Amino acid sequence: MALTFVNIFLSLLIYDLLFTPQFLYGTETNRQFHPSSIVTSPDEQAEKIIRSLNSFSQNNTVIVNDNSSVVGASRLAERRFKFLFLPLSSPFPQNSHHHVGYYALPNTKGARMFYFFFESRNNNNDDPVVLWLSGGPGGSSSIALFYENGPFLITEHRTLISNDYGWDKISNIIYVDQPTGTGFSYTTDNSDIRHDLTAVSNDLYHFLQEFFKKRSELSQKDFFITGQSYAGHYVPALASRIQQGKKAKEGIPIRLKGIAIGNGHTNPGIQYPSIPRYARGRSLINQSEYLRIEKDLIPQCISSTKDCDTGIDNACHTAYINCNDIVQAIRDATGDLNFYDTRIQRIGTSNFDYTNMVAFLNMQSVKTALGVGDITFVAWSSTVFGQMIGEYMKNLDVKIPPLLKDEIKVLIYAGEYDLICNWIGNLDWVTEMEWDGKKKFGTAPVNLFFVDGAKAGSLTSYGDLAFIKVFNSSHMVPTDQPKVAYHMIERWMKGELK
Numbered sequence: 001m002a003l004t005f006v007n008i009f010l011s012l013l014i015y016d017l018l019f020t021p022q023f024l025y026g027t028e029t030n031r032q033f034h035p036s037s038i039v040t041s042p043d044e045q046a047e048k049i050i051r052s053l054n055s056f057s058q059n060n061t062v063i064v065n066d067n068s069s070v071v072g073a074s075r076l077a078e079r080r081f082k083f084l085f086l087p088l089s090s091p092f093p094q095n096s097h098h099h100v101g102y103y104a105l106p107n108t109k110g111a112r113m114f115y116f117f118f119e120s121r122n123n124n125n126d127d128p129v130v131l132w133l134s135g136g137p138g139g140s141s142s143i144a145l146f147y148e149n150g151p152f153l154i155t156e157h158r159t160l161i162s163n164d165y166g167w168d169k170i171s172n173i174i175y176v177d178q179p180t181g182t183g184f185s186y187t188t189d190n191s192d193i194r195h196d197l198t199a200v201s202n203d204l205y206h207f208l209q210e211f212f213k214k215r216s217e218l219s220q221k222d223f224f225i226t227g228q229s230y231a232g233h234y235v236p237a238l239a240s241r242i243q244q245g246k247k248a249k250e251g252i253p254i255r256l257k258g259i260a261i262g263n264g265h266t267n268p269g270i271q272y273p274s275i276p277r278y279a280r281g282r283s284l285i286n287q288s289e290y291l292r293i294e295k296d297l298i299p300q301c302i303s304s305t306k307d308c309d310t311g312i313d314n315a316c317h318t319a320y321i322n323c324n325d326i327v328q329a330i331r332d333a334t335g336d337l338n339f340y341d342t343r344i345q346r347i348g349t350s351n352f353d354y355t356n357m358v359a360f361l362n363m364q365s366v367k368t369a370l371g372v373g374d375i376t377f378v379a380w381s382s383t384v385f386g387q388m389i390g391e392y393m394k395n396l397d398v399k400i401p402p403l404l405k406d407e408i409k410v411l412i413y414a415g416e417y418d419l420i421c422n423w424i425g426n427l428d429w430v431t432e433m434e435w436d437g438k439k440k441f442g443t444a445p446v447n448l449f450f451v452d453g454a455k456a457g458s459l460t461s462y463g464d465l466a467f468i469k470v471f472n473s474s475h476m477v478p479t480d481q482p483k484v485a486y487h488m489i490e491r492w493m494k495g496e497l498k
Helices: 005-011 042-052 142-149 197-214 231-247 268-281 287-296 298-309 315-334 355-361 364-370 382-387 397-405 423-432 438-442 482-493
Strands: 076-080 098-104 112-118 129-133 152-154 160-162 172-177 223-228 256-262 409-415 447-451 454-462 465-470
Touching: 076 197, 098 197, 112 197, 129 142, 129 197, 129 231, 142 152, 142 172, 142 355, 142 482, 152 355, 172 197, 197 231, 223 231, 231 256, 231 397, 256 482, 268 287, 268 298, 268 315, 268 423, 287 298, 287 315, 298 315, 355 364, 397 409, 409 423, 409 482, 423 438, 423 465, 438 454, 447 482, 454 482, 465 482
Parallel strands: 129 172, 129 223, 223 256, 256 409, 409 465
Antiparallel strands: 076 098, 098 112, 112 172, 152 160, 447 454, 454 465
8 A cells, every 4th residue: 555645644743733635424323445556655745734733934944054153162051041032911920031042952063052041920939840841853842832722822913921830830841843854953964864763752851851940950950751642652651761761870860750642643453443442432433434444544653663663664654544545535434524633624724823933933033033044944844854764653651651650640641522542542451551550440439530629521541540531622732721721630640630
């Protein structure tokens, strides 16, 4: 089988995107699904998808000839920033400090990792350090910063308003553009573009070492890694790398206390087969369509993901093709349904519209304030996605049991209306994951989760593992339910998630 636009669409799930091929479908009782049939490269497919999202920059290259204006003498060059051109009512409390920086990655020819850092808005000495990672691969963490849980949110007028539920109220939070080539991160040499999670995790680990070296007072605080979508791969991989470094007494010991993944893409071999079950349960497809997918597409998806995890040559690319045929079949049946929020249809050709953020971050006044030189901001990088495609179908839940054994808290949460990274598939892999508490987690009661007396979700937990299905939410829980996400993450970090 060969790749189609929809194949890439699912792969870009963590881009929070959607997709635009022409679909063939008939009546409710006689709709057809079409396995993939168009051969193109991952880079070409990713580029077409991102163009369809109106998020494709005219300069999508991650290679720059010279950006000396952002390169400092120190390996980590950081500065405070403030958007002075915004109205006086803009949300920059005097008692908070906002920072941006570039980190010169070791073992590269010219890679620079960009990040935002926001000190706790409440100046609370007990507030932990939180790292947020967006997905993709190739999606900028600015998506979360400006649309989900940052200290401010972008408006339709491309200005900023205060976010009452910004996670900087309860933490010192870092947003990183990674891997190299994502967002404002860049390199001067193509050989620096990452191809695997080992290299990605090493880059993040080295960044954190330099960050805590610069801010030694923060190195004594509890540390949590959070993220969504393809961060279901990033987060366990980085957490494992941190624990490895700690046990080897490598550098500054990072006080990792927990990881949280929202609507994650973590175990594809379990999650892809859940997609038609979710679709049928919500009557998005009919029984005949469901049975055809179960018979013709699910077995080859499961088989090829197992081959991928055993390391068979090219198996991961085959799994990527086979499993995305499931998504193609559902797309054929549902037309313009928004796969990231199944309550609504797509508007035009996009599930989400981030054009205001892209335009804002490419304003010269903003670039000057951030000190990024002439870099063109790109919300999603097709180059990064294409280079990381070999990692997409691997199972990363195998990194989590050792974390639980080390008493690292794990929170998996999922908005109930997301199809692609749906709550059923996430609960399935959490329940099937092999760890010491597997049996007791599997028999643990499902309790209602309340926020300010209102039903906000359902909670299953045992020991240090918790799963929350978030009501009235889709792929991006902090966007749909900011208050719920805020209280959920606060209580989880404090060990009060009951």
